[in-house]
Amino acid sequence: MEIVASHHGPIHGAAVQSIKSTRGSNTKLNRKILNLNLSRNRISSQGAEQLGDAVGSNDTMERLNLSWNSITGQGAIVIAHGIKENVRLRQCDLSWNGFAGRAGIELARVVRENTKLSHLFLRGCRLEDQALEAIGQGLLITSMDESQLELVDLSRNPFSTKAVSHLFFTLTQLSHTKLKCLLLEDVPIDCQCSQILMELNTKFPDMSIKHGPELIVGNTWEEVKxxxxxxxxxxxxxxxxxxxxxxxxxxxxxxxxxxxxxxxxxxxxxxxxxxxxxxxxxxxxxxxxxxxxxxxxxxxxxx
Known part of the structure; x- marks a missing residue:
């Protein structure tokens, strides 16, 4: 079953209840959901708190789209926790929500602990350098397990070039990986970062990494622009x-x-x-x- 409630305005309790594991007919509905698209519904932090528990308990859903909502704060933390617990989920889109601070660290735990995810979209989630470092460590740890992660979109987050350089270096420490595509499309890279990227490309030639503009050595950022x-x-x-x-x-x-x-x-x-x-x-x-x-x-x- 596919549930699409995109572009419908604020989400109501019925949509949350439809994926909760409760008694009666709702239980049967829960077991049939494969694709849940709730993008652009202005889901608030409070709504996300209810939804997060439901996502974690669902045992059939393979694709979840919560992009373009207003998920922040405690709601973002609960959503991330639910995704971490969902062992059936394969694709998850959380783009354009607010996962700053602790919520970003909780997302890194998703990368580290949910080895079944193959596609994770975190574009424009207000993730910070600390979250990016934790995500890198998560990728390093899961390389020792059977992580299925193939694509991670981290574009449009306020990462520094230094943090991206650290991420690339962490990835060079991987013994093996199934990661095929890493998106950091708007983050500029400097010469040192490019050198690490060359090493990474040599070690994993099948991995595609898309980054922002190349900083000109010896120039300021204003000159680059x-x-x-x-x-x-x-x-x-x-x-x-x-x-x-x-x-x-x-x-x-x-x-x-x-x-x-x-x-x-x-x-x-x-x-x-x-x-x-x-x-x-x-x-x-x-x-x-x-x-x-x-x-x-x-x-x-x-x-």
Whole structure:
């Protein structure tokens, strides 16, 4: 059975009672619900408290959509607890509700303890850095179990780039995972974050991670937004021996090349670019590495 009450205004007690495990006909209805869509019903914190217990006790529901409501505070905590307890639920959409503070930590427990969920949508839930860290730890712990989680949408939450970097690092510690898609579409990443992401992509090539804009190294966020300034071609700068700020990139790399094999590591190249200094995008480093990795060992041939 599918129940859709989307766009209907405030939810009433009958809708809550329909999924509660009670006596008589309601019990039979409870056992038939597979898909419950209550999005855009202005469900309040109080309504969510009633609904949370019902969600936790339901043993047939596979898909739950509570997006675009007014679920906050204690109601959000109870809803998260109910989802954590529901062992049949496969897909859950809580987008555009308020799960700040303790409610966000409770959501992280969903990730950690409900190993049956495959799709979890938390877009625009006011989640904070602390919740993101807890979610990362939850993913790390469930990798030791049989977690079915394939997609997590964390976009439109006020995460910092530093918190996202910590999340990526945590994911590199996974031994295995079924996670295929991680959405952080509006969160900008910096050079350090990009390096960790490269490592993550190498370890889990089937995992798709969508993030926000790439911060320009050495620029402020305001400069990034207006895309100010031009970026020199690192390849041309290196191959043509062009002087930049009265120094040549190739000369700095030569000083770092203690083995005298005309190869440097990516970290050494980054340090050389800092010494000039040159503004660049991390994607330029990736392109240069792909073009000049003559020995196929992750080093850059500058000779």
């Amino acid at each position: 207006v895309e100010s300034g031009k970026f020199v071609s690192l390849f041309v700068l290196l191959r043509e021996g062009i002087r930049y700020n009265r120094r040549r990139l190739v000369d700095i790399l030569s000083e770092m090349d203690t083995d005298r094999n005309h190869c440097v590591t990516l970290a050494q190249l980054i340090e050389a670019l800092r010494k000039l200094p040159i503004r660049y995008r991390h994607s330029q480093l990736v392109d240069l590495l792909q073009s000049l990795d003559k020995l196929h060992n992750g080093t850059i041939y500058y000779g």
